[in-house]
Structure formats: structure tokens, C-alpha cells
Amino acid sequence: MxxxxxxxxxxxxxxxxxxxxxxxxxxxxxxxxxxxxxxxxxxxxxxxxxxxxxxxxxxxxxxxxxxxxxxxxxxxxxxxxxxxxxxxxxxxxxxxxxxxxxxxxxxxxxxxxxxxxxxxxxxxxxxxxxxxxxxxxxxxxxxxxxxxxxxxxxxxxxxxxxxxxxxxxxxxxKPKLSGGAQEPERAPIDxxxxxxxxxxxxxxxxxxxxxxxxxxxxxxxxxxxxxxxxxxxxxxxxxxxxxxxxxxxxSSKTKARKDLPLSGFDEQVEKLVANNQDQWEEDTASDVRVLVGIFRGILEEHGVTHSGEITQEHVAALRQHFNHILPNYGRSPRLRRLSPHQLREESRRVADDAEKDGRTIRLGLKPATIRRHLGNLDHFLKHLRSSHFMVPEWTFEGLRPRKPPKGEVRLQQVKPGPDDVRPVFDMPIFKGRERAEKPDVPGDLVFHGSLYFLPMLYSYLGPRRNEFTGLLVDEIVERDGHWAIQIKANAVRRIKNAQSHRLLPVPDELLRLKFIEYVQRLKELGHTRLFPELHSPYLKRNDPGDRFYKDFVPVAQRCLPGVLWERPIHALRHGFADTLKNAGVSEGVIEDLSGRLGETETATRYTNPTGLALLRLIISRYPVITGHLEPQPIQLLPWVEQKLPPPWAGKKSGDRFGDKRGTRPKKSAHKK
Incomplete structure (x- = not known):
């Protein structure tokens, strides 16, 4: 009212x-x-x-x-x-x-x-x-x-x-035929x-x-x-x-809705996640949890005690909060622990200090991130209403950033071509490093694992990041005399949608560089994951895609200063599709390779995904950018060889890269 x-x-x-x-x-x-x-x-x-x-x-x-x-x-x-x-x-x-x-x-x-x-x-x-x-x-x-x-x-x-x-x-x-009764005359409007x-x-x-x-x-x-x-x-x-x-x-039987205390938000967000467990990736569930935590902090800041006191003012306050925080605050555990008010103050302090040093730090999340956060808030508030809790009406009209037109979206993502990607494979990771823990220091040792093979797979096949970081050893299969990669939901990660389920050929360059020998060595040791170094036995939730990003991107930034493009791993996916399109490959085949569903009736109804034999021919149109690398005898990372947790997986931050419980690899294992 x-x-x-x-x-x-x-x-x-x-x-x-x-x-x-x-x-x-x-x-x-x-x-x-x-x-x-x-x-x-x-x-x-x-x-x-x-x-x-x-x-x-x-x-x-x-x-x-x-x-x-x-x-x-x-x-x-x-x-x-x-x-x-x-x-x-x-x-x-x-x-x-x-x-x-x-x-x-x-x-x-x-x-x-x-x-x-x-x-x-x-x-x-x-x-x-x-x-x-x-x-x-x-x-x-x-x-x-x-x-x-x-x-x-x-x-x-x-x-x-x-x-x-x-x-x-x-x-x-069965019309009435008794007669005499006529339709009552309709009353004049006036x-x-x-x-x-x-x-x-x-x-x-x-x-x-x-x-x-x-x-x-x-x-x-x-x-x-x-x-x-x-x-x-x-x-x-x-x-x-x-x-x-x-x-x-x-009716009078309808019960009044209940007020939900803010202390009950955590329980309700878990119920919302459970309701969508078959539709949401773990990343999506995590985003919703983070958003609800932020919104709860905003409500506490405004003196709100239960859901019935939420007003449009608080939704607007959340939107303004997004404008005044560091865009990468989520990467810092310290910043994530701050209240919304403390985070805004700390963000302002960091920006002011940078300005004194002649640097510029832009505060505020990107429009796409804000749209995602507001969408997650919409999910949560609707869940509360559907669960019979009192939540007054709200709107995002005027608050949600507009979705950019498709023409603008095309310009937002870098699409590196083969010549742009080629320098990546000059890093010590591929040509030889000093030791396992120093992937950016040149040396004589080549270790086979995620840092070595995944950049090649991303360049030659253009998959989504988690599709390959979450592969199992048994998902490298042989079909009709050719090696292939089976992408499907497994115990490590889900896939984005039905069309993501597909069979991709192993590129010839990876065969030359002993990818299959690497898979067989993992099988001999009893590993189930294709890249076991991306997994921690101490974490309940372990995103192998995030782990690979943290392992690879800092090394690439140090080895290729000023060269690496924004969102480098995802950029490889865009560059792959762009390169094939310019090589004359049809969009339908590119969609099948990338695990996307085309929009035409032919793609969605009348045809099956492109077969493995044709896909092998298609990916050969991507230029060879690893031809300068020589095949090396398979050498696993020491902790993978010994089936130990990776150095980053210590139970406490002080245990990282030096486990005090005796699980640190022996020095002799580093220099075979």
C-alpha cells in the first residue's frame, strides 16, 4: 500500500x-x-x-x-x-x-x-x-x-x-428448448x-x-x-x-507470511542452491552465496533485522556499493572478510594511495558483474517469497546496467590469432625450467602436466576452461583407431549444458609431444584425474579451473610482460573460433567443436553433431604453433610422481610450498 x-x-x-x-x-x-x-x-x-x-x-x-x-x-x-x-x-x-x-x-x-x-x-x-x-x-x-x-x-x-x-x-x-426465456437485455453503459x-x-x-x-x-x-x-x-x-x-x-484460511531474521539467510541460500543443484554450476552457487552475504551486510549496515524490513532503498544501496569497491576484491581473502562499509573505506584508501604514486585505480565492478549480482539477488528474494517469507516488493528498473548490444559484445573480447599465441610456447614451462617449483626460470627440465599440455589443448581445440581441467584419465579414449577426448559430466565437474557433451579429437601436435604417453603413465600410477596437481585433498570445494588460472597466469605475466591479453585462457577459446572462421570453416562446425548450440533449425533439429573424422580434418586448419618444441621423455611433477598433495595444498597458509608434515618431495626427485 x-x-x-x-x-x-x-x-x-x-x-x-x-x-x-x-x-x-x-x-x-x-x-x-x-x-x-x-x-x-x-x-x-x-x-x-x-x-x-x-x-x-x-x-x-x-x-x-x-x-x-x-x-x-x-x-x-x-x-x-x-x-x-x-x-x-x-x-x-x-x-x-x-x-x-x-x-x-x-x-x-x-x-x-x-x-x-x-x-x-x-x-x-x-x-x-x-x-x-x-x-x-x-x-x-x-x-x-x-x-x-x-x-x-x-x-x-x-x-x-x-x-x-x-x-x-x-x-x-444441449440448449434449453422450453421457450419463453430470452437473454436478459444488457444494461446501457451509462x-x-x-x-x-x-x-x-x-x-x-x-x-x-x-x-x-x-x-x-x-x-x-x-x-x-x-x-x-x-x-x-x-x-x-x-x-x-x-x-x-x-x-x-x-480466503481466511491463508496464513500471513513470516519475517525471516537475517541470521536465517544462510540456511535459505543453501536451500535455494539445493533447489537448483541440477541447473547450477558450483561457480554459480558460490556467486549466489557471496551475493547474499554482501546483501546481508548492507542490510545490517542499515539497521534491518528481518526480511519484512527490506525496502527498495536497500536494493539501491547494494547497487551503489558495487560502484565504490575494488573490482578485484574477490581475489583477496583479507578483503573478502571485510564488512561492506569496511570494504568501501579500504577500496577508497587503496585508490587514494595509488593516485599519490601516479597510478590510477578505477573503483566499481564491471556492468556484466553487476548484472549477474542483481540477477542472483532476484533469485534469492523470489525464493524467500516462494518459501512464504515476507519480502516487500522491489524492482531493478533503473539499477541494472543495460545488456550491451551484440555488436558491442563482439568488440569486448580479444581474439588472439596463431601469431599472437605462438610466443606463449617459448616460456620455460615448454622449453625447459630450472626445477619444478620455478616454472618461470629457464633450465633443462621439462615437466609434463597441466601447465604443459592445457595451453596447447586450449589453443588447438578452444574448450571451456573447466571442461579440460576437470578431465579424468579414463576420458581419453580410442575411437576407430584415433585418440579422442570425451567431455561429459563427471565426479570432478559438471558441464555447462547438453550440447557441451561431445567427443573431440586429440590434435596431432599433442600426439607428437607424447600426450598419450603422459596419460598412460598416470594410469600406471593409479591416478584418476588427468591433471592431479590441480586437486587438493584438504578442500571440500576444489575448482581445478581456478587452480590452473592461479598457476598459469602469474607465470605467463612474468615471462611475457605487457604481452598477455586480458582473460588469457578464455581469449584462447575466442581466438580458436575466430581463426577457424577465417579459414572458411562453417559456423555450425565451430559451434559443435566449442560445445554451443546453433540457432538455426538445421543445427537444433535436423542434424547430429559433427563426426569425429571431420573434426580431425577441421582442427588441422589451425596453424601449428608448437612445431619448435621437441618431444621430451615423460617426466611428471615430483608430487604427482609420488602421489602426494601439491605444494600449494597445505592445510594452513604456512604449510604451502613446504609441508612440515613430511610430504615435501625429496630434493633428489627434483633433478632427475
Whole structure:
């Protein structure tokens, strides 16, 4: 109620001459719309009779289901995303009001489609047919075009359409032939009583009785109304002031929503993660946990104690917080432990110190990161509502950074070509290093592992980072006499989507540089992971992709100062696709190699993924950029050879690269 009153005050301030809708105008809109709907339905019936038939039961079934969807739009409006799951209050309300269980999926689909159109209209992205009808009705009754008046007119039209469609669902195959009874004459529009039509609008934490008291003309007294289909006929007179049987969601049986203390946020975020365990990667779940932690800190900073006290102000405060923090704060355990207020102060101090030294540090997260964070907050707040906790209404309109057009996205990511990637393979990792712990110091030793093979795999095949860092030894397979890499979900990591499941050929250059011998040596030692040095036995959650990034990128930055491009590992994926495209490879084949689903009907419906034989031929079009490297006898990292935890995997920070429990590799193992 407070939100709507604030909107009314803003409307009056911005448009002092705009007139609010009167009861009479809204009643006329209802009458005009229900008459138009009845005329349309009668025309369909008349056309069917002219062909010697009656309208099929399926058509009237659809009328009834669409009528229920319009009834929900009238009852809840378009700002609320309803849950239709079995056991939800909406599901129970529809069944109690007369809908059948088999109707629910169609009702839900229609409701969401109409709601999406209304939201697009509200944001100014479209001008849907329904909005044109609303504006036409408003013009017919002389109603000013304002946001509040549009909402009021839309509600009456939803109610009118629901009444007409639910009444039309009565099967007329057995007409009454007793005679004498005629359809009651429809009342002239000007003669229709001006009492406000019934309009269910239940506040989130209010009892049904409390939801009916709204002290302004535009927010009218409400009485929930969904007439049962068995009691309505197409000839019933319009009685907008007479309340019909109530929708179950607004019945006295409905329990008030509960306030969730901030201390309960952690438990609820884990329930949200569990609900999406089959859809979310661990990275996504981690992002949601981080976001909820940040939002909780913002709420505590503003003195909020439970979910019922969350307001739009706090959502806006979170958005502003993102503008004043270091963009890479997440890489620092110390910064991650700070409260939002402390993080903003520390970020400002770091930026000021850099400015004194003549450097510039830009504060604020990137737009894409902010969009992701706000999307995760939306998931969480909707989860709280669906779990029957009190959460007032919120919006991200005006807060969420716009999504860049596709043309801009193309320019945002570097696409290094073969000549750009070639210098990477001059590093000591590939040509010889001093010892295992010094991959950036030139020497005579070549160690085979993730640092050696993964950059080649990324360059020649263009996979996603985790697809290859999480490979198992048994996923290097032989098919039709050729070696291949089977990408699928496994115990180490999931895959992004169904099309990510694919079979890729092992490039000839990796065969020459003894990749298969490396795999066989791991099998002999009993390793299950293809790159065991990326795994820590002490961590509950171990992302091998992150570990490889931390191992490889700092070394590359030291060896190639000023040369390495931004997001280097992902850039290799982009460069691979760009190189093949310029070599004349079709986009469909590139999509199959990259594990993406094409957008054409041919790609999605009529063809299977490209076969292994053709893929071997295609990847050969990528130029050889490792030809200067000589094959070396397989030599594993000492800790992999001895099946020990890697040096970085100490239980405490002081144990890293020098485990005091006796697991540090012997010196003799470093210089075979």
C-alpha cells in the first residue's frame, strides 16, 4: 500500500493536471470490454452453427483455461511472479475455485506470457496488442494516459475478459428448448451502477481483511472474485458490484507470511542452491552465496533485522556499493572478510594511495558483474517469497546496467590469432625450467602436466576452461583407431549444458609431444584425474579451473610482460573460433567443436553433431604453433610422481610450498 501511495504522490507531483480514474470510468471500461468479448465469442459460435456444428469442446476448454489466467492477472497484477508448483498457494487456489489439475500447466503458460508482455510494455520495450486495447478503452471513457490509470484500466479489462471467457466455457450442446426465456437485455453503459468492481489484491503480509482497506480512489476497496464456471452462462447480466465466490488465495484460511531474521539467510541460500543443484554450476552457487552475504551486510549496515524490513532503498544501496569497491576484491581473502562499509573505506584508501604514486585505480565492478549480482539477488528474494517469507516488493528498473548490444559484445573480447599465441610456447614451462617449483626460470627440465599440455589443448581445440581441467584419465579414449577426448559430466565437474557433451579429437601436435604417453603413465600410477596437481585433498570445494588460472597466469605475466591479453585462457577459446572462421570453416562446425548450440533449425533439429573424422580434418586448419618444441621423455611433477598433495595444498597458509608434515618431495626427485 505504501508503494502505491508513493507512486500516486509522484504521479501527482509530475503531472498535477492528470485526472485519476473515477469509479464510473472504470465501470464503463469493464462494461465495454465484457461486451466486446461476448460479441467476439458469439460471433465464433454463430460461425460454427452456420457450418452446421458447434464449437469443439477443446475450444471451450481453452477459453476456460485462458479465463483462469486472466483471473490471476486481475487478482495479482503483473509485478508478481507466481509459483504454480504442486502445493503452492496459487495451485491450491485454482483447484479450490474450480480448475482441474490438468489445466494448471496451460494456465501457468498463458499467465507468464501475458505477464511478460505487460512487463515489456511497462519498460517501454514494446507496445503489445493488449496495451493498444487498454489505451483504446481509456480514450473511449476520456481517461488520461498515466501509468496509474493504465494499471487501473488493465485490471478492469483482465476482470472483464476472465468473466466472459469463463462464462463461454459452458458447453451449449444441449440448449434449453422450453421457450419463453430470452437473454436478459444488457444494461446501457451509462446505467450500470458505479459501485467499484471486485478486485482481489492481497498484500504480502496482510490478512485478507486488512487487504481490503485502501484509502485512495485509485486503490479501491477489494473483494476477491472468481465466479465458478458451473454457475455462469454467456447470457448472465453484468453485475460488477456483486462479489462472487472468493479465490482461495484470498480466503481466511491463508496464513500471513513470516519475517525471516537475517541470521536465517544462510540456511535459505543453501536451500535455494539445493533447489537448483541440477541447473547450477558450483561457480554459480558460490556467486549466489557471496551475493547474499554482501546483501546481508548492507542490510545490517542499515539497521534491518528481518526480511519484512527490506525496502527498495536497500536494493539501491547494494547497487551503489558495487560502484565504490575494488573490482578485484574477490581475489583477496583479507578483503573478502571485510564488512561492506569496511570494504568501501579500504577500496577508497587503496585508490587514494595509488593516485599519490601516479597510478590510477578505477573503483566499481564491471556492468556484466553487476548484472549477474542483481540477477542472483532476484533469485534469492523470489525464493524467500516462494518459501512464504515476507519480502516487500522491489524492482531493478533503473539499477541494472543495460545488456550491451551484440555488436558491442563482439568488440569486448580479444581474439588472439596463431601469431599472437605462438610466443606463449617459448616460456620455460615448454622449453625447459630450472626445477619444478620455478616454472618461470629457464633450465633443462621439462615437466609434463597441466601447465604443459592445457595451453596447447586450449589453443588447438578452444574448450571451456573447466571442461579440460576437470578431465579424468579414463576420458581419453580410442575411437576407430584415433585418440579422442570425451567431455561429459563427471565426479570432478559438471558441464555447462547438453550440447557441451561431445567427443573431440586429440590434435596431432599433442600426439607428437607424447600426450598419450603422459596419460598412460598416470594410469600406471593409479591416478584418476588427468591433471592431479590441480586437486587438493584438504578442500571440500576444489575448482581445478581456478587452480590452473592461479598457476598459469602469474607465470605467463612474468615471462611475457605487457604481452598477455586480458582473460588469457578464455581469449584462447575466442581466438580458436575466430581463426577457424577465417579459414572458411562453417559456423555450425565451430559451434559443435566449442560445445554451443546453433540457432538455426538445421543445427537444433535436423542434424547430429559433427563426426569425429571431420573434426580431425577441421582442427588441422589451425596453424601449428608448437612445431619448435621437441618431444621430451615423460617426466611428471615430483608430487604427482609420488602421489602426494601439491605444494600449494597445505592445510594452513604456512604449510604451502613446504609441508612440515613430511610430504615435501625429496630434493633428489627434483633433478632427475
Amino acid at each position: 505504501a508503494r502505491r501511495l508513493n507512486a500516486l504522490l509522484l504521479q501527482l507531483e509530475l503531472m498535477p493536471m492528470a485526472r485519476m480514474a473515477t469509479k464510473d470510468q472504470l465501470t464503463k471500461i469493464f462494461a465495454l470490454e465484457i461486451d466486446a468479448m461476448r460479441d467476439e465469442i458469439e460471433a465464433l459460435d454463430r460461425s460454427a452453427r452456420r457450418r452446421g456444428t458447434l464449437r469443439d469442446p477443446e475450444h471451450r476448454e481453452a477459453d476456460r483455461q485462458v479465463g483462469w489466467a486472466y483471473r490471476l492477472l486481475h487478482a495479482y497484477g503483473t509485478t508478481v511472479e507466481l509459483s504454480f508448483d504442486d502445493g503452492s498457494e496459487v495451485h491450491a487456489a485454482l483447484l479450490e475455485a474450480g480448475a482441474e489439475p490438468g489445466d494448471i500447466p496451460f494456465i501457468a503458460s498463458t499467465y507468464r506470457s501475458e505477464r511478460q508482455g505487460a512487463l515489456s510494455d511497462r519498460e517501454g520495450r514494446t507496445r503489445s496488442p493488449f496495451l493498444r486495447d487498454v489505451l483504446h478503452r481509456m480514450g473511449q471513457v476520456g481517461l488520461d494516459d498515466t501509468a496509474l490509470n493504465r494499471d487501473a484500466a488493465s485490471e478492469e479489462m483482465y476482470r472483464a475478459r476472465a468473466d466472459a471467457l469463463l462464462a463461454s466455457a459452458v458447453d451449449p450442446r 446505467a450500470i451502477p458505479v459501485a467499484p468492481p471486485a478486485k482481489p489484491r492481497l498484500l504480502w503480509n496482510a490478512d485478507p481483511e486488512e487487504a481490503a482497506v485502501v484509502p485512495v480512489a485509485a486503490v479501491r476497496q477489494v473483494t476477491p472474485s472468481i465466479p465458478p464456471t458451473s454457475a455462469a452462462t454467456a447470457s448472465d447480466p453484468v453485475e460488477p458490484s456483486k462479489p462472487a465466490p472468493a479465490l482461495a488465495v484470498a
